[in-house]
Amino acid sequence: GSGEEALELVKEKKPDLILLDVHMPGMNGHDVINSLKAVDETFDIPVVFVTADDDRETEANGLMEGADDFITKPFRQDILIQRISRIIELHFLQSNLKEEVARQTAKAEERSRKIEQMSLQTIHTLANAIDAKDPYTKGHSARVSQYSVMMAEALGWDKDKVENLRYAALLHDIGKIGVPDSILNNPKKLSDAEYSIIKGHANMGGDIL
DSSP states (O other): OOHHHHHHHHHHSOOSOEEEOSOOSSSOHHHHHHHHHTSHHHHTSOEEEEESOOOHHHHHHHHHTTOSEEEESSOOHHHHHHHHHHHHHHHHHHHHHHHHHHHHHHHHHHHHHHHHHHHHHHHHHHHHHHHHHOGGGTTHHHHHHHHHHHHHHHTTOOHHHHHHHHHHHHTTTGGGGGSOHHHHTOOSOOOHHHHHHHHTHHHHHHHHO
């Protein structure tokens, strides 16, 4: 009977498709479709304008407002039914595609999360291996990482940069893996040659990373 009545009916039971006249008491068809497209629950309901207005401006306005088709009166019933069937089928396929894309996206995000988790576990394992190799600096990598994060947060770095720094700092001494234990754990004063090897651990760490 009216645009207002149509909107109330849509709230009670979401239809598969709406045939909408342009001229109605109260709200006209353009008001109704704008109301439908403004709400998430009714945004994706296909709308077909059925009107006696046979001008390009009315049709263009309806399509810009989100109508799926525009049928002028008088119309042939068989053609109307075919058009409705095609629109409903297309809408069904689009809905299924969106759901499938959402499912595949969720799977990809889960795989990415697991890979990231494995990478972080590997980083922690490497950091622990470095500390185990050099008892003198046990816990050093974790402390450097913690202090680096504190400074980055104080400087206002964004979360992603802070996390990258956290794990980069954990691995800053990874080059010690390439330093012989006899030099790394030597309690005596190192010779110039031994000290040169120790200093080279930064370059070795860069190569490893």
